[in-house]
Amino acid sequence: MEEFTPTRYTLECVATGREFEDDGWTLEDHTSPTPSLVRARYARKQLEVKPDSYGFYKFCDWLPVRRMLKGSSAPVTYRSSGLARHLGLENLWITFNGWYPAIGAKMSTCSFKETEAFSVCARIPEGEKRVLVVASAGNTARAFAKVCSDNRIPLLLSVPYDNIRALWFEHELDPCVKLISCERGGDYFDAIHLSNLALKSGKFYAEGGAKNIARRDGMATTVLSATTTIGRIPDYYFQAVGSGTGAIAAWEANLRLIEDGRFGSNLMKLMVAQNAPFVPMYDAWRANSRQMLPYDDDKARRDAEIIDAKVLSNRRPPYSLAGGLYDALKATGGEMLVATNAQARKARQLFKELEGVDIYSAAGIALASLIKEVAAGHIAKDAVVMLNVTGGGEEHFQEGKELSYLKPAHVFPLNPDPAEVIATVEALFE
Template sequence: MARELSKTAYTLRSVATGKAFEDTGWSLDPQGETTPSLIRAEYQHKQLNVKDEEYGIYKFADWLPVSRMLKGSSAPVTYKSEGLAQELGLSNLYVTFNGWWPERGAYNRTCSFKETEAYSVCGRMGTDFGKTLVVASAGNTARAFAKVCSDNEIPLLLCVPEDNLDALWFDKPIASCVKLICTKKGSDYFDAINLSNLACQVDGYIAEGGAKNIARRDGMGTTMLSAATFIGQIPDYYFQAVGSGTGAIAAWEANLRLIADGRFGARKVKLMVAQNAPFTPMYDAWKADSRALLPMDDDDARRSVEEIVAKVLSNRKPPYSITGGLFDALKDAGGDILVATNEEAAAAAEMFEKLEGIDIHPAAAIALASLINAVRDGLVEPDAVVMLNITGGGEDRYKGDFPLHYLKPSAIFDYNPTLEEVRERIASL
């Protein structure tokens, strides 16, 4: 089912200690270390050789930890904005678009940049992997992994809040190798993560790893690679909405590789990341200059999540504090955490569709709203090279072009199920 691709050569390195080690196949943490830290892939190819478009996201395989090329992928597409740029008074605004927009060469059928994660993570898995991958998601990630695993016959267990089931739409029925379990109505992404942690304790199931998985981060980093290779240089500013911040960490890491490449300049892009008010745990910690997230009441957090329009930005335990996480990325590269409201996002989405010609996801609208506010507040120079990461778009267009099928849950759990309950109900799947 998958086209073979020569395995990318790389070693792993702990961000905390700098110690290098070999990948045992699914390494998620530094070997022999007690301090929580992300690990990074160091690729044999120090300069990026971009392959032809027919490779999809694997055109960037030199900097992806993959051993095979799965079918159906599409790489992010970067273009220079005209209408939006003129409206904002920016002479060098570049849009990196992830979604369905055939006229721009964007053929991402789940309409989210989470596909970049899924094709990279699943491409890291060998054909003899032998375990069922477990993925927790607020919606878009689940849709991406479900599509990739269904198309390529890879066993997958998804854990998603029941309130987010409307995000699990597809243009064809999902194969039986993909199963879905949910946390009950009123729960959030954090609850789905807890459920997935229990599922991973069942024999035969293994955690995808989230931000700890080098393949997830380096897959998302292809947005920065798309922009830099199109523009010919590293941008001055990078705008994106964040729930976990993993995409911004990935952009930072890709930025460092581009500097080492030597052909794109030595600039560290300023990471301008945004949260959807009133759910702003990373913004609150950053403004307090705190590596640790500030205390948050579970019920208050759930209520805040209910209020935000961009549900995918609702991670209560993001990789912000961990060594190599978002706090470190911002301290090293510069930038800021911003906020935007539901109302600002709605206005931004309307502006983008009017001026650029395609609908965008609420999270992408939060990113654009933060850019609009930053320009208004004089935080961005008019001639700066700005990358706007539109993390999802074209969904309305896609839903109008294709019939839809929805994935239904096989089991629904309360907030705090026991391991025995999870083991028993998963066994019945």
């Protein structure tokens, strides 16, 4: 294992500016009068990228981690030729998160959720006896399951039953990883509700989602990869969003890179897209509303069923709070976009033809929104554009492999009895 010294950092409440120490797993500032994210402020103001042998931890200067876990890979950024030529863009850079060994990309879960898992799990304090709880619509669960299994970290996953086909693995997982599900017809919000019931037991602790600095700063490595490869901060950042956490992370990375002083001083425009008809953040943004608009639960579930990119179906995203997606879009002059299943499918096919590898539906939504913005004349041909391909290479990775699937240890109804949930999940880890 490479030599590793954790970087020193403090925490800052975005709403109030209060700076304070991390107690080891701080997720929020309880003194803040309004809901707010907290950010890490790193002692090292200039990023020193470590050798590739560090994997994902090559960016450890700006990660709130205590150690390096085995098996990690970093995002890979390269200059597009085929897709760039097709779109008439002179400076299109693709940050690829997935399996594409030809360019050096070796995320074996094929998703940028690995950047979250390797960061969050490396933040866990030594000697933690409780079980980590993660709710997911699919890709996040696969990433956390692999990282926790490989590194023997106890994990309880909560994933909608309709999404468990996403939980494929090259090898059988260590029994330290357990899965519970909400029944058919449930969505990501139901999985979150189920995980929150489990967290009422003292045996478990919350990963924290967007509130966890390790999750956001792990995702931010996509922008660190792009900027250090290009040599400057991009003008535009394109990504599909379900929670918007990746885009918030991109904004925060941008601010650190400006402070670094070597990569320019521009704020890249966050161009984030949702998969129609599931577009709650798009609707709120179009109404110029910081608050999310009312969204009937049954309609939300139906809309989530329709979209190809199930990972984008978050009904309670970190949009409104201080430092959330609304603030990120306002600060960067960004835009909330939308694309349909059909547009994303066409974009995915185009990417495979021109760049040589398959990409996930969410990445297809991001590319479809870029295609539409270029067609509308909104992007100058010489603009430096970063396309965050948040997952790809699954077809290539799975070829010829006998896959293992994680099965639920228990499937609960959509409105489960809280006492039954607690008793069941506690028994799983006895």
